[in-house]
Amino acid sequence: FDPQTNQWSNDIAPTSSCRTSVGVAVLDGCLFAVGGQDGISCLNLVEKYDPSIQRWLRVASMGTKRLGVAVSVLDGYLYTIGGSDGQSPLSTVERCDPKANKWLSVASMNTRRKHLGCAVYNGYIYAVGGRDDATELSTAERYNPKLNQWSPVVAMNSRRSGVGLAVVNNHLMAIGGFYGAAYLKSVELYDSESNSWKLHGRMNYRRLGGGVGVIKIQQYDSILYGSNSTSNILSTSSDDLKNRSLSTYVDL
Structure with a gap:
């Protein structure tokens, strides 16, 4: 693209x-x-x-x-x-x-997970959501390569299997997925200072297993793209994320 x-x-x-x-x-x-x-x-x-x-x-x-x-x-x-x-x-x-x-x-994770979201953030590998033997997961953990150790992180608000995870303007975002009964279009943003997840807008479409990627474009700090059969673009800025305001998703 x-x-x-x-x-x-x-x-x-x-x-x-x-x-x-x-x-x-x-x-x-x-x-x-x-x-x-x-x-x-x-x-x-x-x-x-x-x-x-x-x-x-x-x-x-x-x-x-x-x-x-x-x-x-x-x-x-x-x-x-x-x-x-x-x-x-x-x-x-x-x-x-x-x-x-x-x-x-x-080192192995603390939880067995398939169809999880993963991203590198502040020198750690974050693993969030996915599915274990029985159900979709909201739990999260991170890997410290210096200690070769996984540690728990506060759970997301929603269970999410097939979730996309990306770092946008130095913020970690969990996008879409499946919570066990329906596909999700909600987005959560991780606040490392308070160790909490906050809702941060919604996509136009519900997505399971949608790929996400981030590209820096001149008129924006960074742009987040999400796709499975359709494509969305998230136009946002560092100030939007810092102020927790709802960002705008548009179709491509």
């Missing part, structure tokens, strides 16, 4: 296999696609897209097969967090050093 032209293009090479419930992240200028399922089985496959050669390249596979996995990048490492092995939700976490092309296990 090009925000300047408001156009989508499909001139990117396809991955080597069809996958759903895949995790993605950008590291060292390459887009990594991690795990997922191909309609038959759960995968531990990892590929990266190199835009300089417009090709997907196979890299080392994870130690565990994971669908509905969250992926984050912190301090030059690629982390795969939770997900499901095709049978049960996982609490385990793996870390890849792209230079060594090797995966290692790090």
Whole structure:
């Protein structure tokens, strides 16, 4: 998607296999696609897209097969967090050093989670929501890479599986998801000073498993994009978030 032209293009090479419930992240200028399922089985496959050669390249596979996995990048490492092995939700976490092309296990989360939201915020990896063996989750926790330890964070106001998590103008936002009975269009903002979640507007559409991304554009501090079958744009500023005012969502 090009925000300047408001156009989508499909001139990117396809991955080597069809996958759903895949995790993605950008590291060292390459887009990594991690795990997922191909309609038959759960995968531990990892590929990266190199835009300089417009090709997907196979890299080392994870130690565990994971669908509905969250992926984050912190301090030059690629982390795969939770997900499901095709049978049960996982609490385990793996870390890849792209230079060594090797995966290692790090501390597991306190809660098993699949289809969770994940983002890096203030030097920690935050893991929120998702689903365990029985129900959708509102709980949250964060990973300290220096201590190799997960610690609880205050729970969100709503249970959210398939939630999008993003940092917008230095604020952590949880977007959409499914609470067990219906899809959500509500958005929550995490206040690290008070360790609390506050409602922060609503999207135009309810979304489960919608992808979210943040792009800096000249006339705004940052722009948050959300998409599944439709696209929304959130126009906001640092002052909007600081003052907890409701931001504006418009269709693309």
